[in-house]
Amino acid sequence: MAQERVRAALAGRTARVEAVEVRDAAEAAQWGMTGSPTVLIDGTDPFAQAGTGPSMSCRIYRHADGTVDEAPRVDELRQALGAAGGPEAVEEDCCESDLLDPIGRAGRGRRAPAERGLRAVHQAVLRHFAATGQAPQTATLTPVASSVGRTTQEVLAELAREDFLTLDENGQIRAAYPFSAVPTAHRVTLEGGVEMWSMCAIDALGIPEMLGTDAVIASSDPVTGEPVTITSENRHTVWEPDSAAVFVGRRSCSGPAAAVCCDAMNFFTSADSARSWLEQHPDVQGKTVSQELAVQIGRQIFGPLLAAG
Known part of the structure; x- marks a missing residue:
């Protein structure tokens, strides 16, 4: 989780990230680890609490709103990077992060606490x-x-x-998330024949990534009504039509992802069709992303959900 959030906070910017396995108390003291995971930026723990010593235990992070979590949030990491003189995020990166906040629970991820x-x-x-x-x-x-x-x-x-x-x-x-108990615009058929609905386009792409199985996603362009089909096989996707794109958007309201963004994340037959849809929905902000990025977002958000531990 910590690695995923560091990657999200960097948002594609260049940085050297080293994962260190700490095996005993002596190494915890050497590295300044006060519980796992500990994130160091240029050797300093920006989330250190006074009086806390080296530890091999699990670390709990308490956020400003009083909630607790297993790793720093993306926004907290972003602030820490900025304070340490880290690489600046361009405006587009921030906008993309804001768009994904509802589906990614504002950087807290969709893996429930233990x-x-x-x-x-x-x-x-x-x-x-x-x-x-x-x-x-x-x-x-x-x-x-x-x-x-x-x-x-x-x-x-x-x-x-x-x-x-x-x-x-x-x-x-x-x-x-990513499943819906009621029909939606996105039908997913797993290898073996089990069929299900997903909440949005990103959720549909996340299902085979989460389950580690092949799948066929059947959807349609909300502007033209033309079918859009994505076949995921051995972690390789085939898109029909090959010009298909995914629009990642959100409404200006607040609330759960189901209300804020699920109906604003759709498959389109082309980027032009997605642009036409956006013009018809002035209450939505968002952007069209590539097929590769859409799959990557689905993998990042939903891939860890069923991991053990």
């Missing part, structure tokens, strides 16, 4: 979607939630507050 059973239940939800194409019933998740002394409703409500998933008026799962 505390309070959040990750275990979240991963159980995602695996059920992957296996069946449908959302699990709350009763299906009871054994996982009860193993940490909580009810399914409590864990799902917390996951919803943190925008890992959305619930309907009855407390049932309506979506768990």
